[in-house]
Amino acid sequence: MGIAVKYQVPPGFRIVSGGQSGADEAALDWAIARGVPHGGWCPKGRRAEHGVIDPRYLLTETPRAVYRERTEWNVRDSDATVIFSLAENLVGGSKLTASFAARYAKACLHILPRLDPSVLARFLELNHVVTLNLAGPRASQAPGIGELVVRVLDHALEVPASRTRGGRAARRSSAQ
Numbered sequence: 001m002g003i004a005v006k007y008q009v010p011p012g013f014r015i016v017s018g019g020q021s022g023a024d025e026a027a028l029d030w031a032i033a034r035g036v037p038h039g040g041w042c043p044k045g046r047r048a049e050h051g052v053i054d055p056r057y058l059l060t061e062t063p064r065a066v067y068r069e070r071t072e073w074n075v076r077d078s079d080a081t082v083i084f085s086l087a088e089n090l091v092g093g094s095k096l097t098a099s100f101a102a103r104y105a106k107a108c109l110h111i112l113p114r115l116d117p118s119v120l121a122r123f124l125e126l127n128h129v130v131t132l133n134l135a136g137p138r139a140s141q142a143p144g145i146g147e148l149v150v151r152v153l154d155h156a157l158e159v160p161a162s163r164t165r166g167g168r169a170a171r172r173s174s175a176q
Contacts, residue, residue, distance in 0.1 A: 016039050023138075087112075
């Protein structure tokens, strides 16, 4: 199979994320809008920086209200992780996400605004990704991060038209 300009989303493909504001919410909203199944782990109580995570995000609560646990489990249960950021150096939860990817020997890609989206498409194809963990900073730490997530996903992934019907997206959750 040749290298794709856009990654053809395979059957069973899904996006997981932790539901935090910013990159996480943008990834989940993108999946819902395009009929891509989504899920993932979130802290007990569905806590995020802006309060309680919206129930439209089909996330499973971890046993404890700890961000670190949710971060680790989303990396562990995915084929690969993509971390979006506006800065060269990863900090905080994004840096922790990268360290968990290394610990679990999971493919990990850091996406910056200047990176061509085809890099993501090639990464997904080369790693045969079916379950993709998307992560990045909170909205308060990186204004505009959500727009980066949407732009890159729109240009890197090709979702079959059959995924959405009449504007209603097919949604599925399964954290494990």
